[in-house]
Amino acid sequence: MPEASAITPLQAAPALREAGAGGARPPVISVDGLQVGYGSYVLMRQVSFSVERGDIFFITGGSGCGKSTLLRVLMGFKEPQQGTVRFSGRQFWPGSDEDRLAVRRRTGVLFQQGALWSSMTLAENIAVPLRQYTSLSERDIRRQALLKLALAGLSGFEDYYPSEISGGMRKRAGLARALALDPDILFLDEPSAGLDPVSAKLLDDLIVELRNGLGTTFVIVSHELASIYAIATRIVFLDAQARTMAALGSPGALVRDPATQESAMMFLTRGQAGHAGMVDDPQSPEITGMVRVKSGADGTSLRHKDSL
Numbered sequence: 001m002p003e004a005s006a007i008t009p010l011q012a013a014p015a016l017r018e019a020g021a022g023g024a025r026p027p028v029i030s031v032d033g034l035q036v037g038y039g040s041y042v043l044m045r046q047v048s049f050s051v052e053r054g055d056i057f058f059i060t061g062g063s064g065c066g067k068s069t070l071l072r073v074l075m076g077f078k079e080p081q082q083g084t085v086r087f088s089g090r091q092f093w094p095g096s097d098e099d100r101l102a103v104r105r106r107t108g109v110l111f112q113q114g115a116l117w118s119s120m121t122l123a124e125n126i127a128v129p130l131r132q133y134t135s136l137s138e139r140d141i142r143r144q145a146l147l148k149l150a151l152a153g154l155s156g157f158e159d160y161y162p163s164e165i166s167g168g169m170r171k172r173a174g175l176a177r178a179l180a181l182d183p184d185i186l187f188l189d190e191p192s193a194g195l196d197p198v199s200a201k202l203l204d205d206l207i208v209e210l211r212n213g214l215g216t217t218f219v220i221v222s223h224e225l226a227s228i229y230a231i232a233t234r235i236v237f238l239d240a241q242a243r244t245m246a247a248l249g250s251p252g253a254l255v256r257d258p259a260t261q262e263s264a265m266m267f268l269t270r271g272q273a274g275h276a277g278m279v280d281d282p283q284s285p286e287i288t289g290m291v292r293v294k295s296g297a298d299g300t301s302l303r304h305k306d307s308l
């Protein structure tokens, strides 16, 4: 897997995390005892995790379990039913509108529908937040827009309209727009939805490059296992049935840990955990990504190949 080792997203994060955990610097995001839902309906309760600087943190779980709802709470668009959210130790929920606004100025968002304005070129799209929130001259706005498009691998496409480029390029242009105001934290909702595997891989690579180059922290809602194993430093798995989180940690460590809850293990192994018979089918390991490895005196067990 030359690509995976070239990306190496996992090396830098643990040291940073330990520094934060030791009290040197509070986590970029701390979520404690969060409960989210609509009206009196509870989607998720007792959700607690922290995101450290430089993490590529995935919020994952089945469709409809509340991933996007949790993301909206973290972005300040929706109030939680219970619990607290802090950004770098600053209160957010509960907190005042001013508290949340101060944090939101440091964040960028790429929504699931990631829509660009179809009547504007890519450069004009990126200029929108710059015009709204900065007092830069038109010349500097154009310069910033070209820089952000270049970061997203779209040099030369600044005067194209969204309809003239591919879906993968549109997503990267959306990411360039999310970067317009130099956010410390980027929230992405299902960024690779609807992309072919190669475009999805290019988007994963771009996320890692931006994290490495700019130090941006990513919080990504996604259930794309390929992306999770390739670039996630840590994940929180939301269990729709239990209505709470069922796993927290690096995907490689979770899939190797016999203590990982079954719902999370089923998700991380695409439903193949415990079905040892399946791996004897020569096709199955390729489909599932699972391989049989020696595990001490008692024989073999299943592991995801990306976790080895």
Ligand SMILES: Nc1ncnc2c1ncn2[C@@H]1O[C@H](COP(=O)(O)OP(=O)(O)O)[C@@H](O)[C@H]1O
Pocket (backbone or CB within 6 Å): 038, 043, 061, 062, 063, 064, 065, 066, 067, 068, 069, 070
């Ligand atoms: N504005 C809303 N009002 C009421 N229920 C909602 C609203 N938005 C989403 N839901 C419901 O909340 C559940 C979780 O939605 P969502 O957070 O979008 O899930 P996910 O992103 O994990 O697919 C779904 O059952 C959805 O129908």
Ligand SMILES: [Mg+2]
Pocket (backbone or CB within 6 Å): 067, 068, 069, 112, 221
């Ligand atoms: Mg969603």
